Amino acid sequence: MKKRILALSLAAAMVIGALASCTKQETVVSSAVEARDVSLTLWGAEADLDFLKEVSSDFAKTYADEHDDVKSVTVDVKIVGENDSSKEALKDINAAADVFGVPGDQTAQLADAKAIYAMPEDVVKEIKDLVGDSTAAKAFYNGNYYGFPYSPNTACALYYNKTLFTEDEVKDLNVMLEKDLGDTKAIGVDSNAFLSSCWILTAGGELYTNSNRDYCTFDSDECVEMMKFVQKNAGKMYKGSTEDAVGLLKDGKLAAWFDGSWNASKVVGALGDNVAVTVLPKVKVNDKEYQMTCFGGVKYYAVNAASKEPEVAIALAQYLSSADVQLKKYEAKQAMNPPQLAIPTALSLIENDTIKSNPAIAAYMKQGEMIVVQEPVIPQDWWGDFGALYSDIFDGKISADNIKAEITKHIESWKTM
Amino acid sequence: MFQKKDESEIKIEDSFATKLSFVIMGFANLAHKQFAKGIGFLAIEIGFIVFMIMGGATNLVNLITLGTVETHDEVIPGKILPVRVFGDNSMLFLLYGVLTCMVIAAFVMVWRANVKSARQVQKLEMQGKPIPSFLDDAKLYLDEKFHITMLFLPITGILAFTVLPLLYMICIAFTNYDREHQVPGNLFHWIGLGNFGNILIGDERMSRTFFGTLVWTIIWAFFATFTNYFAGIIVALIINQKDVKFKKLWRAVLVLTIAMPQFISLLVMRCFFSNYGVVNRTLINMGIIKNIDGAIPFFEDPTLAKITVIFVNMWIGIPHTMLMSSGILMNIPQDLYEAATVDGANKVQMFFKITLPQIIFTTTPYLIQTFIGNINNFNLIYLLTGGGPVNANYYSAGDTDLLVTWLFKLTSDNRDYSLASTIGILIFIISATFSLLTYTNTKSYKEEDAFQ
Numbered sequence: 021m022k023k024r025i026l027a028l029s030l031a032a033a034m035v036i037g038a039l040a041s042c043t044k045q046e047t048v049v050s051s052a053v054e055a056r057d058v059s060l061t062l063w064g065a066e067a068d069l070d071f072l073k074e075v076s077s078d079f080a081k082t083y084a085d086e087h088d089d090v091k092s093v094t095v096d097v098k099i100v101g102e103n104d105s106s107k108e109a110l111k112d113i114n115a116a117a118d119v120f121g122v123p124g125d126q127t128a129q130l131a132d133a134k135a136i137y138a139m140p141e142d143v144v145k146e147i148k149d150l151v152g153d154s155t156a157a158k159a160f161y162n163g164n165y166y167g168f169p170y171s172p173n174t175a176c177a178l179y180y181n182k183t184l185f186t187e188d189e190v191k192d193l194n195v196m197l198e199k200d201l202g203d204t205k206a207i208g209v210d211s212n213a214f215l216s217s218c219w220i221l222t223a224g225g226e227l228y229t230n231s232n233r234d235y236c237t238f239d240s241d242e243c244v245e246m247m248k249f250v251q252k253n254a255g256k257m258y259k260g261s262t263e264d265a266v267g268l269l270k271d272g273k274l275a276a277w278f279d280g281s282w283n284a285s286k287v288v289g290a291l292g293d294n295v296a297v298t299v300l301p302k303v304k305v306n307d308k309e310y311q312m313t314c315f316g317g318v319k320y321y322a323v324n325a326a327s328k329e330p331e332v333a334i335a336l337a338q339y340l341s342s343a344d345v346q347l348k349k350y351e352a353k354q355a356m357n358p359p360q361l362a363i364p365t366a367l368s369l370i371e372n373d374t375i376k377s378n379p380a381i382a383a384y385m386k387q388g389e390m391i392v393v394q395e396p397v398i399p400q401d402w403w404g405d406f407g408a409l410y411s412d413i414f415d416g417k418i419s420a421d422n423i424k425a426e427i428t429k430h431i432e433s434w435k436t437m
Numbered sequence: 438m439f440q441k442k443d444e445s446e447i448k449i450e451d452s453f454a455t456k457l458s459f460v461i462m463g464f465a466n467l468a469h470k471q472f473a474k475g476i477g478f479l480a481i482e483i484g485f486i487v488f489m490i491m492g493g494a495t496n497l498v499n500l501i502t503l504g505t506v507e508t509h510d511e512v513i514p515g516k517i518l519p520v521r522v523f524g525d526n527s528m529l530f531l532l533y534g535v536l537t538c539m540v541i542a543a544f545v546m547v548w549r550a551n552v553k554s555a556r557q558v559q560k561l562e563m564q565g566k567p568i569p570s571f572l573d574d575a576k577l578y579l580d581e582k583f584h585i586t587m588l589f590l591p592i593t594g595i596l597a598f599t600v601l602p603l604l605y606m607i608c609i610a611f612t613n614y615d616r617e618h619q620v621p622g623n624l625f626h627w628i629g630l631g632n633f634g635n636i637l638i639g640d641e642r643m644s645r646t647f648f649g650t651l652v653w654t655i656i657w658a659f660f661a662t663f664t665n666y667f668a669g670i671i672v673a674l675i676i677n678q679k680d681v682k683f684k685k686l687w688r689a690v691l692v693l694t695i696a697m698p699q700f701i702s703l704l705v706m707r708c709f710f711s712n713y714g715v716v717n718r719t720l721i722n723m724g725i726i727k728n729i730d731g732a733i734p735f736f737e738d739p740t741l742a743k744i745t746v747i748f749v750n751m752w753i754g755i756p757h758t759m760l761m762s763s764g765i766l767m768n769i770p771q772d773l774y775e776a777a778t779v780d781g782a783n784k785v786q787m788f789f790k791i792t793l794p795q796i797i798f799t800t801t802p803y804l805i806q807t808f809i810g811n812i813n814n815f816n817l818i819y820l821l822t823g824g825g826p827v828n829a830n831y832y833s834a835g836d837t838d839l840l841v842t843w844l845f846k847l848t849s850d851n852r853d854y855s856l857a858s859t860i861g862i863l864i865f866i867i868s869a870t871f872s873l874l875t876y877t878n879t880k881s882y883k884e885e886d887a888f889q
Contacts, residue, residue, distance in 0.1 A: 113523075113621045129852075134508045134622025140517050203728040258729065264713035273729060325521040326621075334517070401833040401851050408829035411737075430829070433642060 055091035058329050060336060063100035063108075063120035067360070071352045072097045072340075079339045083332065093332065102173075102319050106130050109324065118327040119337045123173040124317035127161040136322040137330060138164035143338070150343065151365045158318040167320035168341035169365045170349075172281075175384040176215065176314050178207075178301070179287045180276035181269065181294045190276065190296075193303040193312065197256045207276045208258035208265050211414070213406035215278060216259070218314040219246050222303065234435050239427040242308075247413050247427070248420050249305045259414050266290040278314075281361060281384060318365060343368045350375065402434055449560060458555035462548065465555030469562065473571035478551045485544045493537050500534025503527045503612065504624045528620045531612070535604045539596065610858035619852065632859040646831040646843070647860070651867075653743065654839045658811040660747045661754070666804060668751055669758020670796060674788075676759070677766050688763065691756045699753060703820040706749045710735035737826050739836035746837050750817055761803070765796050801879040809868045813841045840864050 064072040076095035084093050098117060100108050106126035109116035113135050122130065130136045139147065144165045148156045151169050159167045180190050184204065189195050196206045209215055217225075223246035225238045237243065250257070258265065258274055262283045268274035269290040278300065279287055288295050300312035321337035323330055339345060343366035351374065353362040363384050369375050409430050412418045418426045458465040463478025485493075504525025512519045561568050569577075578586045610632055618625035631639075636647045676687050694702065709715050717732040726732060735745045769792065777787050818824060824838035824846065833851055834843045840860060847857040876882055 110619060129616065129619065132617075132622060133619040134521065134523075137518055137521070143517075205729065255730065260712050263708070264711055267713040267718065268729060326523065330518045331516075404827045404833060404835075405829060408827035411826070412829060 055089055057092050057094070058090055058332050059094045059096065060119065060327075060329060060333055061096045061098055061117040062336065062340075063098055063105050063117040065101040065121070066099045067356075068349070069097060069099060071349055075340065075345050075348065076336065079336055083335060083339075090332070095336065109135055113324065113326045116324050116326070118324050118329065118333040119321050119340070120324070121170070121319050122167070122322050123319050124158045124169075125173070127159060127166050130322065131161050131164070131166060135325055136166055137325050137327075137334075138166060139323075139334070143334060146338065150341065150367070152367050155318060155365050158316070159320040167322040168337045169318035169320040170341040170346060171319045171365060172363050172384070173317040173319045174214065174315065175281040175363055176218075176278065176300075176316070177281070177284075177297050177384055178276055178278050178299060179269075179284075179291060180296050180298065181272065181274075181291055182296045183294050184272070184275040187296070187298075190298055191301050193301040196276065196301065197253050201275055204272060205258040205268070205274045206256045207278065208260065208268070208274050209278045210262060210265070211259045211407050211411045212261075213403040213410065214315055215280070216410040216414075217406060218278065218300065218312060219250050221314060222246065222310045222312045223305070236431045236434060239424055239431055244424045244427065245306055246310075247423050249303075251413055251416060251420060251423070254414050254416065257414075259411065262286060281363065284361070285358070342366070347372065347374065354378075405430065405434070449556070449563065451556065452559050455552075455555040455559050458551060462551045465558055466551075469558045469568050471558065471568065471571065474554065474574065478547070478554075481544070481547050485540070488540065492533075493540065496530075496533045496537040499525070499530040500537070502530075503626050504530050507624065508622045523621050525624060526620050527612075527614070527618075527623075527625045531608055532605055535601060535608060539601060539604070606858050607862060609855050610862050612855050614854045615856065616852040625855075628855075632855050633863075636856070636859055636863070642830070642832050643856075646834050647840075647863075649828075649831060650834055650838055650840050650843050653837070654812055654841075657743070657747065657814075657839060658808050661750045661811040661814065662804065662808045664747060664751050665754035665758050666800075666807070669755045670762045672755060672759045673762040673766055674792070677763060688760070691759055694752065695756050695760075699816060700820050702753060703749070703817060706752070707736075707821055710745055710749075712737065736822050739826060739828070742822055742826060742837050746818065746821060749821060750814075753817070761800065762796055765799055766792065769795050798880055802876065802882075805872050805875050805879075809872050812839070812868055813864070814839065815841050815845065818842050819845070 062072060062076055076097060080093035080095050084090050100117070100120065102121040102123055105117075105120040105122050106129055109120060109130065110133055113133075116135075131138070144156070147159075147165060147168055155169050156165060159165055159169055178190065184201060185196060185199070189199065193207070199206065209218065220238050220243045223240070223242040225236075225240065225243040227236050227238065258268065260268075262279060265274060265277050265279075266286050267290075269277055269287065270292075277287055288297075300314065303310050303312055321340055323333045323337055327333045343364075346362075346364040346366050347369060350362045350364055350369075353360040361378075361381065361384075363381060364375065375381060409426065412426070413423055452465075454465040454468040461479070462482040463475035466472075466475030466478060468475075504527045506524035508521065508524040510519040510521050558568055611627055611629060612625050613628045613631070614625040617623070636643050638644060672691065675681065676684055681687070711717075712732050712734065713729060714735075716735070717726065717729075720726040720733070721728065721731075734741055736742050773791050774787055777791060782790065818837055818839050819842050822835070822837045824835035824842050826837075827835045831838075833846050833853075838846070841864065844857045844860045844864070847853040847860070
């Protein structure tokens with residue numbers, strides 16, 4: 021009797037188990053067909069909040085319409101600016117947004133921490149089609165592309181005083197330096213490493229190419245000659261902060277100033293009606309002519325590696341950086357009071373009439389094209405260290421004969437950063 | 438007193454119930470019909486065992502290894518993206534490990550209370566005294582032991598929100614948690630005293646930065662404290678002179694700098710002394726300096742920047758000491774001075790024999806506190822110079838960087854968490870040793886009751 025009960029119960033257990041596995045299988049099958057609700061979060065700057073809400077709800081509608089397996093998409097836009105996003109994301113990757121904008125120089129941090137997805141090949145192809153190879157490469161690190169560039173992170177240009185320099189003079193730095201301006205400085209470059217590195221980069225200096233920490237050619241003969249040239253002409257140049265430069269520009273004590281778009285309103289305000297904007301000039305050192313260049317990077321949308329819906333997240337990132345949305349953003353920013361400049365990256369927009377009608381953008385985009393040096397992924401303390409080195413050379417604290425040795429010494433210390 | 442001590446020293450052999458309480462908590466209480474207390478102890482023991490089985494034990498193991506599984510990607514056919522499988526999170530392991538240690542410590546304390554309680558009931562029984570009920574005990578906590586009831590909540594709060602993060606941060610100093618070992622993609626590990634070794638002797642650049650910054654921090658704290666202190670006393674003395682008119686007006690004028698938020702004063706000063714700021718521009722306009730090349734580099738020359746910082750600090754700090762010493766000056770009995778005058782003392786003698794000792798006696802603890810405060814005076818340095826000018830021989834620090842602002846740069850810009858934690862510990866050791874040594878040597882401490 022007991023045995024039979026046992027057998028029966030065993031059989032019952034088996035049947036129930038089989039049933040259970042059956043229903044389980046069924047749910048797996050049905051879930052593939054049954055549409056699911058997708059909810060994503062997106063981090064953006066406070067100034068872009070309204071704009072992002074609008075375009076991401078557009079995205080939500082179209083995506084749900086086009087995909088059978090998705091019933092609805094909700095995108096929650098939260099305020100975390102591009103400059104804070106990587107820091108916030110690394111605090112707790114699971115609490116971070118599915119898609120967030122980051123500046124290109126944060127790629128290494130995020131990629132090394134495995135916090136963001138590398139884009140798959142076919143997506144990379146679409147990115148390249150949209151923004152071109154060189155812009156796409158600014159979100160590249162260690163063999164992978166990490167996102168959708170939607171704006172240059174750093175657009176630099178040369179601002180000058182029309183009454184002190186003519187349009188032709190600002191094309192050649194040697195001419196600018198030779199012109200007799202009395203007490204007035206010919207050109208100013210911030211000692212901040214981001215801008216002051218332009219000299220060495222112009223001379224072909226390379227740093228951390230392909231994220232190789234040991235690779236730096238800042239002490240090559242050409243770079244050293246360039247720094248000697250800077251030191252020799254330091255008397256005609258100014259090295260200081262934008263705040264001081266604004267005062268000098270206003271008083272006519274500084275004729276030209278090289279700065280980024282983020283300071284544009286200050287600098288333009290200081291020069292008033294005399295303002296003109298152009299690209300960096302050419303410079304001749306030891307009979308060799310260079311086109312001056314500087315670091316340049318992008319802001320791009322990255323996809324959180326802990327995202328529950330990475331595919332939809334990629335689609336959102338792609339949508340947000342599409343040419344249409346970039347144009348919409350440009351228009352939205354222009355409509356703001358005071359108008360702001362959202363420089364697009366999409367190649368197709370360069371010929372767009374709306375974009376072309378804005379003269380300020382021309383200088384930035386032209387300088388952007390000239391940027392051969394991709395803003396590298398540099399450890400934070402490099403910036404301070406290079407700025408200090410540059411200041412010491414500029415001020416003559418390092419004599420011309422010692423420049424090479426000093427730069428070599430610093431390169432050694434950068435390797436261990 | 439003597440009798441009581443004698444009584445407590447009588448050794449009582451632990452009864453069976455008491456002994457069993459060592460293992461089964463609350464057994465003695467239950468055996469003596471203290472049900473609420475006994476069940477409470479037992480519940481805590483069971484809860485603790487469940488907690489240890491459910492995760493506590495794993496937390497302890499994880500605390501030792503800090504994680505072994507690396508983050509990796511798994512390719513799933515048909516999906517565009519590989520699925521990222523996150524490995525162990527060293528940061529969370531460390532946090533939970535510390536938390537578990539605190540839970541164990543708390544449990545040990547409860548266990549000790551349990552043993553104590555078991556012995557107590559055994560003793561009461563042997564003495565034939567009534568065993569208190571739960572209500573009696575509860576009443577005790579509202580009466581005789583009310584301080585424990587009152588302190589329970591704040592202490593719990595301090596343990597959870599201050600001690601736990603503090604222990605966690607201290608632990609980081611003994612790991613290699615930095616940007617190379619950033620979670621969630623990477624693991625970090627215990628490295629013992631490696632960071633301390635690097636800072637103090639191992640890494641040349643690092644130790645140069647540490648000792649350079651340390652020396653400047655102490656010089657700064659010294660000057661910032663004493664310039665303010667003595668200048669404040671002098672200003673107070675001047676205002677307190679009998680023949681000075683409009684005393685209240687002068688005081689009010691000086692106090693205005695306190696009324697102004699400090700950071701605004703500092704930012705104004707920063708613009709004031711910048712290369713092409715008000716000071717330099719005025720000098721250029723007056724023809725004293727030819728052009729911008731001759732501008733006084735208030736914030737760009739290392740030595741000058743240090744002097745500027747100390748000078749600006751006087752502007753901010755003097756009114757505070759002035760106010761305080763005014764109060765003390767007004768409280769010095771006038772008859773002391775009258776008696777001194779009768780004895781033929783002059784003003785200088787009176788200052789050094791009567792005024793200064795009074796002020797110093799009252800303000801030494803304040804002086805020590807200000808000194809320590811200045812060692813950690815983050816606001817002033819950060820807002821005024823940002824640590825600059827940047828020193829190319831230092832690791833991520835400038836010439837006016839204090840240890841504390843350097844620490845900030847290491848965490849917020851460089852993500853050298855373990856290094857920053859190490860420096861935090863070193864700062865604590867320095868300031869704690871200094872303040873203990875000086876404070877216990879002051880008159881205010883030794884002659885606490887002497888002040889009339």
